[in-house]
Amino acid sequence: MNSIHEANPDSTPLVLIVDDSKFVHRLLATRLRSESIKIHSEYDGKGGFEFAKSQTPALIMLDLDMPIMDGFETLRALKDDPVTKDVPVIVLSGSSTTQDKVTAFDLGAVDFVTKPFELTELRARIRVSLQLHAALQMLSQKAMIDGLTGLYNRSMFDQRWQEEYERCVRHKHPMSLVMLDIDHFKSINDGYGHPAGDSVIAGISKMISTEIRKTDIACRYGGEEFSVILPDTTPEDAFAICERIRVECEQTVWPNHPGRSVTISIGIAGTSTQVTVGADKWLEQADRNLYSAKNSGRNQTRMTDSAGESQGLSQAG
């Protein structure tokens, strides 16, 4: 399976309440019982921030007046952290000065509720924040995913490749990069129509997804081209995976054109030791191997264990 992370697989949204008063926690826990939410209570800013970082709740309700780390400090920390910055925060405050409200909104709060709160109003505000958050999450997921295949799209590949490359450099682990292209794809489109071409693209995506691990990252790189990042995988292991995909594809009978089989060409560049080339150079190597597979007659996999050759990072970059 491809690793598209769901923020919260359980559909009941988790709401974090950060307040130093037991009265507030008990009141909210009781009055929000009928809402379909899960509540977690924290009693100071530090605990709240740490919980938010480890559990990424769908909503945070944050008190301002707290000892040690007050609400504004906590809000600032939440908005500065890449993990928590998109979690909506409703500020709950005993003070209702304009200055406090402006500061809260400037720091990134989505709403400001004054204590004592009207329960019906608070419930409505919680619902709106949760709906907005869910909609934004769906949009940002859509922006990462290719509609036809369900794989990551090109812009997501660029981002993930950079991240995985840096991780590989840091951890000195093996890693492989695969570039995969459908042979003579244009003739499928021309001969059997675009829907047939689309189902070939979707079908091959499925073969890739089935063959790789959850930690691998498969993307639709371009029209009929795919890329797969395989962390902690030597080029040899990547070769074995790719060959399975290639053979399966070659043997597949396509409903739209049973007499016309489809083949793929694959280029792999990776390192079984420590990486020494830059991210761009690595990508070029995989591309070069793909074209060498194409030039040698297609329907084959070409692999080099070259990303770790002693070329030095600076000249390779």
Place this chain on the structure above:
Amino acid sequence: MHEYDPASFSLDPNNPEDAELIGFFVAELPDRMCTLRTAVDSEDFDSIRRLAHQLKGAAPGYGFPTIGDAAASLEHCLKENSVNALDQIQSELDTLISLCESYTKGS
């Protein structure tokens, strides 16, 4: 002076959820009063202010808007006068404490 409508904070003791909240609040009050007295004895004005602030925010939700008001006026007094108007602070404190006691003993 209310910034909210006290009518929307009246709880019904015959409603189980309301009764649960009222019971919880009343059970917690002696502990809060104890903390408050300790803070007063050690002239820990920050703790007094924080407690008043908490009661101001929470008491109305438990059906005790009058405690909320007394706490609000104590908090206000502490903010405005810092520690100079001890008499006035003391009298606001007395109001709050006796109000709270009337609920814990009365019920």
